[in-house]
Amino acid sequence: MTIHCNDALPLVGSYLDGELSEAQAAPLRKHLLECHVCRNSAQDGKTLKRWFVRSASDELAPRGFASRVAQQAFAGRRAAAVEVEETFAPVGEESGRVFSFVLKLTALAAIALFALSLVLRFQALPATTGLRADQRNQPTLEDLKRGLEQLNAKDDAGLVRQVGHGEERR
């Protein structure tokens, strides 16, 4: 398989980086032997790679860098943990008293509110005396009948009196 310059040139960098498979590298090698333009390009690529190798400088971290960073990282974690604890629990004596007072006040207010709501509820309910279905002193039919007769008797007596007065006026 033969390749042309247009296909070969973009592959030169990958070839020098050792990133081509043998199936890709073999035809490129053959082309480089035959084409001096591409061969020069490969030579330039090698020179540039050598330039980079020569310009690589050892970078040293400052003394104690790792220890400082680790300390800072864990100090941050501890600070975050303390912050969470502080949110839920008072740390100082003064703030402890204030917290306790607020807690008691809140409890008292809750009890007062509960009592008030109970009072309001009972006040709002209708009087149920005499309306209960299970009441024991329910009047019997006889009682009702007697009461009715008494009322009728009263009415009759009233009528009699009215009639009597009318006759007297006449």
Add this chain to the structure above:
Amino acid sequence: MALQAMQTAPKEDLSLVEETLAGNQLAFQLLVERYQGRMFALARHYTRNTAELEDIVQDTFLKAFTHLSSFERQSSLYTWLARIAINTSLDFLKRHGRSPVQAVEDLEVVQGFERSRPNSHSPAPDSRLEREEIARITQEVLAELPEIFRTVLVLREFEDLPYQEIADILGISIGTVESRLFRARARFRDKLVHLHPEFEHGL
């Protein structure tokens, strides 16, 4: 031996990660010690100011610590850290309203380089000074490149990462890594010759 080291390193990384998550500060310190050199070298390509560099690397490790529980055990710890370091570097430069080209240089470092810069009449520099000079010019040229080209070059040429790992760090395909590297190298060469024509006939 190297192969053995490569095979055992991830295990050690994992055990240090687990120990750190369990609250062992020393384990995290060992983890930082293991990768601090590479993180400093990586972030160095985004700023030449020593104080800024230290801030960036410190932020990188603190972010890694905060999100350590989200680290996927199957991937390489270096890849994960490198991604954080690159993002932290770019965020840092953005926050300070400047591109890496404008990054403030540490005065002492600059003066050191200036002193070591050879002139045409001076004798041939020793290898260390030559190395420093080449490193300075490389940083100067890299800083002139768009970020996407600079990062891909840094990861390949300085970190020596395979294409797959570069693709993982940048969240791009291997094909994109190849094409970016191709263009990045061409841009680097052009810029180098433009800024330093003395290198036109051989780097």
